[in-house]
Amino acid sequence: MGAIAFPTPQAGILARRESILAGLAALLPPECLITSEDERRAYETDAFTAYRRVPMAVALPRNTAEVSAVLAYCHAEGVPVVPRGAGTSLAGGAIPQEDAVVIGVSKMNRILEIDYANRFARVEAGVTNLAITNTVSAEGFFYAPDPSSQLACTIGGNIGMNSGGAHCLKYGVTTNNILGVTLVLVDGTVVEIGGAAMDAPGYDLLGLVCGSEGQLGIITEATVRILRMAEGARPVLFGFPTSEQAGEAVAAIIAAGIVPVAMEFMDKPAIEICEAFAKAGYPMDVEALLIIEVEGSDSEMDATLARIVAIAREHGVKTVRESKSAMETAAIWKGRKSAFGATGRIADYICMDGTIPTGQLPYVLRRIDEIVKHYGLRVANVFHAGDGNLHPLILYNVNDPGEAEKAEEAGNDILKLCVEVGGCLTGEHGVGIEKRDLMHHQFNRVDLQQQLRVRAAFDAQWILNPAKVFPLDGRAA
Amino acid sequence: MIVVRRPQDEEELASLVREASGHGAPLAIEGGGTRKGLGRPVNAGITVSVGGLHGITLYEPAEMVIGARAGTPLAGIEAALAEKGQMLGFEPPDFRRLYGTEGAPTIGAVAAGNLSGSRRLWGGACRDSLIGVRFVNGLGEIVKSGGRVMKNVTGLDLVKLQSGAWGTLGVLTEVTFKVVPRPEVTLTLVIEGLPEARAIEAMSAAVGSPFEITGAAHLPAMAGAPARTLLRIEGFAFSVEYRAGALAEQLKGVGALGRLEAAEADALWRDVSDGAMLSEPRDRAVWRLSVKPGAAAGAVAAIRASRDVTALYDWAGGLVWLATPETGDAGAEIIRQAARQASGYATLMRGSEALRARVPVFEPEPAPIAALSRRIKASFDPAGLLNPGKMHAGI
Incomplete structure (x- = not known):
């Protein structure tokens, strides 16, 4: 590449x-x-x-x-x-x-304060995402955003990229779960934004900093919202003969007023890769798999699942398998969360992150298949079905420079497709350098210039993470 | 004399702003005009009404998303959503009773104000539901940010910046919200007679339970009725019943949990979200304090030591509504000090024009934040034409 x-x-x-x-x-x-x-x-x-x-x-x-x-x-x-x-x-x-x-920020990894009565934790930026949940779980609390890298990734990085995860359908992404930050501005000035209260005054600097990719300052501390865990959670596997039917079932569940905590989709290649790795009992004779998780007491989960199963049956579901134990639940999620790692065992891959309006799902899946075939490559699709955040994994051989370039081109075509159908280039991974040069496809010159002027209000000299997010040309605001 | 301009579309609005910028003529921006009386007085010869920009532009129930032009009445949005069994998740307040205004609240103004009702406790703030905006900046340019999908981290999040900017960073022309299912059943439990500090403990225990409390408010004793602590549970019938029972069991040491009639409960929550309980007497200043919930009762006690106040609590104590006579600074100094000590801040929601001219309406900012705010304002509106001075001097 x-x-x-x-x-x-x-x-x-x-x-x-x-x-x-x-x-x-x-x-x-x-x-x-x-x-x-x-x-x-x-x-x-x-x-x-x-x-x-x-x-x-x-x-x-x-x-x-x-x-x-x-x-x-x-x-x-x-x-x-x-x-x-x-x-x-x-x-x-x-x-x-x-x-x-x-x-x-890796040396800044202390948990500074936990306040269960007021439902927040104050932590240094280098604390890992999972460490927050692990620290508060004994009291029955958790920190909601759960990116697949949560064992390693830091809260500072999560805020920088506005990370998501599998459970944000119900609980929102990072920006919806942060109450305050300590931010060091480019000239070394330290500012406190937000805090233990639910809302912060003035312009929403907290919202602006979330997802700003290290372009506006460096976060050193964060006050995060912690939530009480549901009494129980149960993922269920739904295998469908076609991706279209799986997509229609997702729409019908939402139309019925049910918002499960997670609705994850995998296509056949992804199922095969993840099952080989996690041995989670994913059905192998289906074209599309949904992992739908519900929460609550046993009786609530039974009742909610009964409704979901009825809807899935109306849409031709072939296999329904409930988790019967904590071990099965762990295996089901291990398979999904290690999708990227498991893919890495069989091939090199690049992972896309576009979001689309969910109504466009069947069309987009078909087009992704065509695009990837056009470049002579293979693709495995895992994504967050409830919110349309796609993760096509384009498989290639890193030792073949021609293939690597084709993979990058196929990825760009897929992201342009996401924008064309009304979605966006990135749902939770961020622009970074990867999608920087595609920004023109989502934003026109005026949109980008406005963002650049806001950026300049924080860092007029382009000291902070300068090669990222914005195309290198046309930067003079 | 104030001239009112009412553009019929986004293009016309943009050219109007460009024209104003040519003359350096400041613009006051208005939706339905129902929040007249909120913010510092804006000195502008021209009022721009966005009422001509109306209509739902997108509604996909299966995608839980709705978009509309900024001047669309909120009531129309809510009716369209109700028809498909959905709603806005943050229970947008309607402040007509608080300000004694008429007209119809508009969806653009809801977005620009980022004010949320009781359900904010569970469903997030207005800004959490807002996923896309189009606006005209002070240069008369049409800018978009965000979009129609609920997960989007492409570029800087100018959507959040516009929400709560009160039109000082742009005239919103179109807004897109994610929406949530309307619950099958809403149940409000009530505990009577709790003193404020105990009420906040009870609300904290409820919100810290796994039972998904979508409203937790404490109303003082008034007009012969005892103090009431309200806890709202919503969802499917089977689930609401279960959770109500489990919550009553958990809180049995605090007091007996009664049930409110649905109609009475709906009206009460409406009153709480809208600040309507403090609308009379009309000559009182009304404040809204956003604080650490557990510190709310202490903050009110500190203020009460030197002023006559009526207080009610929403968001399990995280939001305090306060009415106090408009004498002196209407309590600005001691209220703000108490709010800061409770890790929060205060906004003057209602006051006479004279009061709003002499007392900061929005929380004064420390110097480095104020400098950032000024630079951000200049990045959208370099000539300071849009709602100048509405939030702070020069902003």
């Missing part, structure tokens, strides 16, 4: 490397500053591994004050900064560049 351009590293900055490292060394203890090439290489990419750039240095500050000092220094020196959580971005949101300092 290599169609995505990076800005040419600024020679003036590279030439000053020694003095910049000395400047950083004056702000951080040695264990918080990585300068050797071997160790820097560990930060050269994220989960969008086709692109790699070794950064000039990696700073791992221990607190807000150190983030502020490093950021102020880089700003004064005109050195680009790439914020980094755990480096799990599938869109290349954390890929560095040679003339940049990576500021990673």
Whole structure:
């Protein structure tokens, strides 16, 4: 691969490397500053591994004050900064560049406050998504957004990308579950936005920062909403003879006033890949699988499921299999959540993340199939059916440069298709570098210029994550 | 004399703004005019009414999404949704009784104000339901952000920025919301006679239960009726009954849970969301405090020590409505101090024009945030034409 351009590293900055490292060394203890090439290489990419750039240095500050000092220094020196959580971005949101300092929040991993009565937790940005839920689960609470990478990804990164997950149909995405942040602005100024109250005053800076991909500042702390867990949760597998029938069943469930906590779709290739990995008991003789999860007491779940099963039968469901134990439930979700990893065992892949109006599902699935076939490749589809967030996994062989390029082109065609039918380029992974050059397809010049002016209100000099989100041309607002 | 302009479509609105920008003429923006009396007085010779932009542009019940032009009456949206068994998830308030206004609230103004009713506790705020906007910025350009799908992280989220900007960052021309199913059954449980602090504990326990409480409000004793703590449960009949029983069991140490008649309960929740219980006497200032729920009763007690106030609580204590005489600063200083101590802030929802000119209506911002707000305002509206000064001086 290599169609995505990076800005040419600024020679003036590279030439000053020694003095910049000395400047950083004056702000951080040695264990918080990585300068050797071997160790820097560990930060050269994220989960969008086709692109790699070794950064000039990696700073791992221990607190807000150190983030502020490093950021102020880089700003004064005109050195680009790439914020980094755990480096799990599938869109290349954390890929560095040679003339940049990576500021990673991994050492800031303390849980600062848990308040069950007021239903929030205050944590440092490097705390992992799952660690929040694990910390509060003994009291019956959880943090709702659950991206598949939740074991590793940080809350800072989640906020940066406005991460989603399988359960956001009921509970919303990150932006709906964050109450406040401590944000370090590019010049080192520390601001508090929101907090323990449900609403924040003034312009919705919290909403703006969520999903801003490290372009507006660096988040060092977050106040997140925690919710009481339902009494129980039960996923059920529904196997359908065709994708169309599965799609129609999803629409009919919603039309019946039922919003399950999750409705996940897999097509046949995805079922085969995930079943081989997780041995979750997915039906192998169907073309489409829905995992539908409901919550509540046993009697509530029984009643809700009875309604869902009746609707599924009206739409030709072939197999219905309820989870009978916690182990089965875990296996069912393990299969779905490891879809990307399991795919990685059989082929290289790129994962798309467009969202479409769900009514367009049958048409879009057919077109995806045609597009991928046109390039002579294969695709496995997993997606969040309730909200139309697709994840086609385009399989290719990384050692064949021709195939890699074709995969990238097929992916671009699929994302353009998502926009054409009324959807968007990315539902939960972010733009990063991956979709940066497609932004013109979703936004016209005026739309993009407005976003760029807002960006400039925070970072007029393009210090923060400069190669990302916005096409490299036409940036002068 | 104030000139009212009423463009009939987005293009006409955009050219009107471009024309105003040519003369440097500020514009006051109006939907249905039902919230006159909210915000700092805007000094503009021209009022732009978006009432000419109306009509539902998109409604896909199976996708749980509705879009409409900004001047569409809220009532029309709600009726269309009800027909398909759906509703807006944040229970949009209707402030006509609070302000003593007539006319029809519009969907664009709902979006621009980001004010949510009682269901915000469970269903999120207005801004959480808003997924797409089109607007005309201060340059007279038509800009879009977000869209019609509920998961979308493409580019900066200008949708959120517009929600709660009160028209200072653009004139909304079209808004798209995600919607939720209308519950089959709504049940309101009531506990009578709890003092404020105990009521908030009870609401906190209820909301911290697995029983999905979609409304938790505490009303003071008034007009002979005792104080009432309301807890609302919604959903399918089988589920509501089960949860009501389980909740009563959990709260049995607090007090007996009665049930309200559906019609009475609906009217009460309407009153709570709309702030209608504090609409009389009309010469009182009305504040809305967003605070850490557990600190709400303490904040009110601190204010009550030096002022005559009537308080009611929504969002399990997270929202406090407060009425107080308009004497002096109408309590601005002590109310804001108490709200800050409760990790929150206060908004002057109603006050005379003179009061709103001398007391900050929206929470004053610390210097670095104020600087950001000014730069953001300039990025949308460099000449400061749109609702100038409505939120803060210059914004």
